[in-house]
Amino acid sequence: MTKSNNVQQGHFVTVTEHDRNKTPLLYMPCTESSALLTRTHINYGVKGDVAVIQINSPNSKVNTLSKELRLEVIEVMNEIRPSDQIRSAVLISSKPGCFIAGADVNMLAACKIPREVTQISQEAQSTLEKLEKSTKTTVAAISGSCLGGGLELAVSCTPEVLLGILPGAGGTQRLPKMVGNIRADRAKQMGLVGQLVEPLGPGLKPPEERTIEYTEEGAITFAKGLADKKISPKRDKGLVEKLTAYAMTIPLVRRQVYKNVEEKVRKQTKGLYPAPLKIIDVVETGIDQGSDKFGELAMTEESKALMGLYHGQVLCKKNKFGAPQKDVKHLAILGAGLMGAGIAQVSVDKGLKTILKDTTLTGLGQGQQQAFKGLNEKMKKKALTSFERDFVFSNLTGQLDYQGFEKADMVIEAVFENLSLKHRVLKGVEAMIPDHCILKVIGMHYFSPVDKMQLLEMITTEKTSKDTSASAVAVDLKQGKVITVVKDGPDFYTTRCLAPMMSEEGVDPKKLDSLTTSFGLPVGAATLVDEVGVDVAKRVTEDLSKVFGERFGGGNPELLAQRVSKGFLGRKSGKGFYICQEGVKSKNLNSDMDSILASLKVPPKSEVSSDEDIQFCLVTRFVNEAVMCLQEGILATPAEGDIGAVFGLGFPPCLGGPFRFVDLYGAQKLVDWFQKYEAAHGKEFTPCQLLADHANSPDKKFSQ
Numbered sequence: 237m238t239k240s241n242n243v244q245q246g247h248f249v250t251v252t253e254h255d256r257n258k259t260p261l262l263y264m265p266c267t268e269s270s271a272l273l274t275r276t277h278i279n280y281g282v283k284g285d286v287a288v289i290q291i292n293s294p295n296s297k298v299n300t301l302s303k304e305l306r307l308e309v310i311e312v313m314n315e316i317r318p319s320d321q322i323r324s325a326v327l328i329s330s331k332p333g334c335f336i337a338g339a340d341v342n343m344l345a346a347c348k349i350p351r352e353v354t355q356i357s358q359e360a361q362s363t364l365e366k367l368e369k370s371t372k373t374t375v376a377a378i379s380g381s382c383l384g385g386g387l388e389l390a391v392s393c394t395p396e397v398l399l400g401i402l403p404g405a406g407g408t409q410r411l412p413k414m415v416g417n418i419r420a421d422r423a424k425q426m427g428l429v430g431q432l433v434e435p436l437g438p439g440l441k442p443p444e445e446r447t448i449e450y451t452e453e454g455a456i457t458f459a460k461g462l463a464d465k466k467i468s469p470k471r472d473k474g475l476v477e478k479l480t481a482y483a484m485t486i487p488l489v490r491r492q493v494y495k496n497v498e499e500k501v502r503k504q505t506k507g508l509y510p511a512p513l514k515i516i517d518v519v520e521t522g523i524d525q526g527s528d529k530f531g532e533l534a535m536t537e538e539s540k541a542l543m544g545l546y547h548g549q550v551l552c553k554k555n556k557f558g559a560p561q562k563d564v565k566h567l568a569i570l571g572a573g574l575m576g577a578g579i580a581q582v583s584v585d586k587g588l589k590t591i592l593k594d595t596t597l598t599g600l601g602q603g604q605q606q607a608f609k610g611l612n613e614k615m616k617k618k619a620l621t622s623f624e625r626d627f628v629f630s631n632l633t634g635q636l637d638y639q640g641f642e643k644a645d646m647v648i649e650a651v652f653e654n655l656s657l658k659h660r661v662l663k664g665v666e667a668m669i670p671d672h673c674i675l676k677v678i679g680m681h682y683f684s685p686v687d688k689m690q691l692l693e694m695i696t697t698e699k700t701s702k703d704t705s706a707s708a709v710a711v712d713l714k715q716g717k718v719i720t721v722v723k724d725g726p727d728f729y730t731t732r733c734l735a736p737m738m739s740e741e742g743v744d745p746k747k748l749d750s751l752t753t754s755f756g757l758p759v760g761a762a763t764l765v766d767e768v769g770v771d772v773a774k775r776v777t778e779d780l781s782k783v784f785g786e787r788f789g790g791g792n793p794e795l796l797a798q799r800v801s802k803g804f805l806g807r808k809s810g811k812g813f814y815i816c817q818e819g820v821k822s823k824n825l826n827s828d829m830d831s832i833l834a835s836l837k838v839p840p841k842s843e844v845s846s847d848e849d850i851q852f853c854l855v856t857r858f859v860n861e862a863v864m865c866l867q868e869g870i871l872a873t874p875a876e877g878d879i880g881a882v883f884g885l886g887f888p889p890c891l892g893g894p895f896r897f898v899d900l901y902g903a904q905k906l907v908d909w910f911q912k913y914e915a916a917h918g919k920e921f922t923p924c925q926l927l928a929d930h931a932n933s934p935d936k937k938f939s940q
Contacts, residue, residue, distance in 0.1 A: 277305040279330070280312050285463070286456045287316050287325040287372075291336065299331050301385035302340035303356075306363050309389075316372055324373040324459035327390070328452055335378040336386025341543050344534045353534040364388060373462045377455035508538070508756050508890045537900055541892025544939055545882055548875040548893075552718045557706035562672055564711050565589060568644040570661055572603025572634070576650035578686025581607040582715040584631035585614075585687075591641065592634045604634045610687045641668040646711060647675045674707050681728060683884050691884035692717035697724045718883050720876040722865075726783045727776060729865050729877065730884045733894070735776050735788060736857035736920065737761055743850055745813040745825060751851045756888025761854055762813045763823070766806035770799045786919040798832050852909055853917075858887070860910065860924055862894035866938075867926040874938040895938035903930035 277299075279290040289312055293299040309327075316322050329335045339360075347353045367374060367389075376382075376390035533539050567583050569576045572594035580592045580603065592607070594600040608629055615625045633640065641647070647669060651661050662675065669675065679696065683689035692712045696705055705721075712719050722729045737752075749760025765773050774796040780788040799805070799812075804826060806812035814823040862877050871877045878893020891897045898906060907928060913921035923931075930936045 275308050275311075277302070278308045278312060282322060283456055284460070285321060285323040286459050287312070287322045288452060288456065289325060289327050290330045291327065292330040297331065298334045298337035299329055299386070300338060300340040301336055301360070301389060303343060303359075306360065310363055310366070313367065313370060313372075317370070322372065323463040324375065325370075326375045326377055326452065326455040326459050328377040328455060329379065333380030334386075335376070335380065335382040336389055337381065338384030338386055341546055344539075345543060345547075347534060350532050350535050360385070360388075373459055375455050375459040375462070377451050379451055506754055506756065508888065538890045541890060541896050541900070544875075544892050544896055545878065545889060548879045549718055549883075551875060552720055552879050553713065555706060555709045555713060556721065557702050557709055560707035560710050561703050562645065562707070564645040564674075564707055566640075566643045566645050567591070567711070568593065568641050568647045568665075568669075569650055570647065570665060571650040571652070572600045573650065573652070574606070574684060575682060575686065576648075577603035577606040578610075578684065579648060579650060579682060579715075580632055581610045581687050582717075583711075584628055585611065586714045586716065588631065588711075588714065590632050591644065592632060593638070594634075594636065597636065600634045600636060604632065607632060638665060638668040641665060642670060644669050644673050646707065647673060648680060649676060674704055676708065680708060680712065681730070683730075689884070690716070690718045691730075691880060692719050693728055693730055693880060693884065694719055694721045695724050695728055696721060718879060720880040720884075721872065722876070722880075723870050725865075725868070725870045726780055729862075729870055730880050731776060732780065732865065732870075733858050733861045733881060734764075734885055735773075735780050736861060737764070737854050747847075748850070751847055752854060755851055755855060756890060758886040766812035766814055766816060768806070769808050770796060770805045770812060774800055787922070788920065795832065799829075802828070802832070804829065849913075853913060853921075856906065856909055856913070857920065859894040859897060859906070860921075860927060863898065863927045864924040866895070867924055878939075892939065898927065898930065899937045899939050903927060903936070904934065907931040 276294050277291065279292060281288050289309070291299045291305065293302065293305060299305070313325070316325055343356055344353055347356070378390060382390055566589045568591040569580050569583075570593055572580075572592050576592065576594075580590050583590045584607070592600065592603055594603060611620065611625045611629055614620045615622055620628070647665055649658060649661060651657055666675065679694055679700065681693035681695060683691050683693075692715075694705070694708060694712065709719055709721075720729070726732065727735065743751075745760075745762035748762045752761045753759070759767065774793075777788060777793070777796065803809050804811045807816040810816050811826050811828070813826060813829065815826055816823075858881075862871075862881060865871045866874060866877060871880075874893075874895035878887075878895050881887035881893045882889050887893055887897075891900060907923045910921050910923040910927075914923075930938070
C-alpha cells in the first residue's frame with residue numbers, strides 16, 4: 237500500500253467489534269484486484285489477514301466525509317466482505333494530525349430543498365449502519381483530531397453543532413449510548429477507545445512517517461487480536477454507570493434530564509441557535525427523525541450563516557501572497573506587556589525561537605510569567621505534558637538588550653501606544669538586525685488575549701512588498717491565526733466598526749449590556765467599554781471624529797472626558813460603569829457615576845426609545861461602518877469583513893457577520909431604519925452609498 241509521512245503525534249486507536257452473524261454489507265461483486273481499481277480518496281492494501289484502508293481526500297489538507305469517500309468506503313468494504321483471507325480491517329488517515337474533519341459542507345451548500353439534505357443524511361446513516369453490522373472486525377486508527385462526521389464514521393457518536401446542523405449520520409443516538417467529547421486517555425478509561433499508541437522517539441525516518449507506520453502496526457496487531465478473540469474491547473461498567481443507565485430507562489427521569497439539558501442550552505445560546513435544541517429533540521425522540529431535522533436545519537438562515545463563516549475561515553487560513561522567500565525561524569518581540577507576551581506565547585508554542593525584550597526587569601518578568609502561565613493552563617487541560625510545556629517555554633529568551641537580534645528573521649514591535657517611544661525603539665533595533673529581517677512597524681493587529689483570540693488583522697500599504705506580506709502571513713498562520721487583509725486607514729477595519737458602539741451613552745449600563753448580549757454579542761456594550769478602557773474609547777472616538785466628522789458622533793464627549801478626569805477608566809482602574817474586581821464575577825454598578833450621568837444625560841426621544849430601537853442604534857452603526865469600509869476599499873471582500881467582525885469583535889455568528897446580516901435583514905428595510913434614526917439623531921445614522929445601492933437593487937447580495 238502507499239505509505240505517507242503526514243501523520244502527527246498524539247494519536248489513539250478506536251475500536252468497534254461486531255457479531256459475525258449480523259446483517260452483512262451490501263455486496264457489489266468485483267473481479268478486479270483492489271490495487272487495479274481507480275480510487276481517488278482511498279488507498280487499499282492487505283497485510284496478512286488485515287485490510288488496511290488509508291483515507292486521503294485529494295487536493296485537501298484534511299479528509300472530509302464526502303459522497304465520493306462514502307461510496308469508496310462502501311466499495312472497499314463490499315470487496316473485503318466475501319474474502320476468506322481477510323478477517324479484519326483498519327481505517328487510517330494519511331493526513332497530518334487528522335482522521336476526518338467532518339462532513340463535506342459543500343454537499344449541503346449545493347442543496348436547494350430540505351429533502352435533498354435529508355437524503356444525504358439517510359445515505360450516511362445507511363453507510364454507517366452497514367459498517368456497524370459488518371461481518372469483519374473493524375478498527376479505526378486515529379492520529380490527531382476526529383471531528384463531526386469523522387467521529388460518526390469512527391464510532392458514530394459526536395454531535396456537530398458549529399455549522400448550525402446536527403449529526404446527520406445517526407450520532408445523536410449513538411452518543412448517549414457511549415460517551416461525550418473527551419480526550420484520548422479519558423476515552424480509553426471509559427471504553428470508547430480500545431488502545432492508545434504512544435508517540436515514537438528519535439529514529440532514522442522522519443517523525444511523521446515513523447508515526448503512521450507505528451500507528452498502523454499497532455492497529456493491525458489490535459485488529460488481529462480482536463479477530464482471534466484474544467482481545468475484547470468491552471469494559472465492565474462501574475456501579476455508578478450501571479445505576480445511571482438504569483435511571484435513564486425510567487420515563488420520568490429521562491424527561492427531567494432532557495428538560496435540564498434544554499434549559500442549560502437555552503441559557504447558553506439565548507435562543508439564537510436552533511441546532512442544539514433540535515439535537516436534544518432527536519436524541520430524545522429517536523434516530524428516525526434525525527434525517528428530517530437535519531434537512532430542516534441545513535436550510536435555515538442560521539445554518540447558511542455559519543456555513544458561510546466556515547468557508548470564509550478556510551479562505552482566511554490561506555496565504556494569498558504565496559510562499560515567502562525565506563522562512564521565519566527566529567522572532568524578536570519588542571515589549572513584554574500583555575500584547576507582546578501573548579504574541580511570544582503563541583510563537584514559542586508553534587516552535588519559533590523567540591526573543592522577548594523589555595526595558596525593565598519587572599516588565600520582562602511579568603511578560604515571561606504571563607507566557608508561562610498560558611502554557612501551564614494548556615498543561616492543566618492535558619493539551620501538553622509538563623515536559624512539553626517546559627520544552628516549548630525553552631524557546632523563549634527574555635532580555636533587556638539586543639543580544640541575538642542579529643539572528644532575527646522578523647521583529648514585532650509591541651510597545652506602548654506612544655509615537656515618540658515607538659520611534660526611539662525602532663531606531664535602536666534597526667542597527668542590530670540583519671538585512672533580510674522584516675521589521676514590522678504596522679501591519680499585524682493582534683487581538684487580546686492573543687492566545688485565545690483567533691483573528692489577526694493584517695494591514696498593507698501601497699509600499700508593502702509582496703514578500704513582506706507573504707512572510708508576515710506565514711508567521712501568523714503558524715501562530716494559528718485566522719487572517720483578514722485590509723488596507724491602511726484610520727483604526728483599520730475592526731476598531732473603526734466598534735467605535736460607534738462604544739460612543740453610545742445615556743442608557744442604563746445593565747440594560748445596555750442586556751440588549752447587546754441578547755442580540756448575540758458575547759460582551760455587553762457597557763462592559764466592553766470598561767474592558768477596553770474609557771481612555772482608549774475617548775482617544776479612538778476623538779481621532780475618528782477628526783477624520784470622519786459627524787458620522788462618529790452620538791455619544792457625549794463630555795461624559796467620556798469627565799470619566800477620564802475622575803479616573804473611572806474601567807477594569808484597569810478598578811472602576812468604570814461597574815466596580816471591577818479581579819476574580820469577582822458579580823458586577824455592581826459604580827454609584828459614583830450617577831452624578832456624572834445625571835448632569836449630562838439627555839432625555840431620549842420617544843420615537844426611538846424602545847428596547848429594539850436602542851439595540852438597533854448600536855448594531856446598525858456597526859453594520860453601516862463595515863459596509864463603508866468595503867465601499868472605500870479598506871476591505872477587499874465582504875467575506876473578510878464578516879470574518880473580521882465575528883472572530884475579532886464577537887458579532888453574532890448566527891447572523892454570519894455584518895454583510896450577511898444586511899442580506900438576511902434586507903438592505904431596504906435597514907435603510908428605512910437608518911432614515912428613521914437619522915431624523916431623530918443626526919448624520920451619524922446616514923446610510924452609506926453602497927448600502928443605499930443594495931437597497932435600490934434587491935437582487936444585489938453581499939454573500940454568495
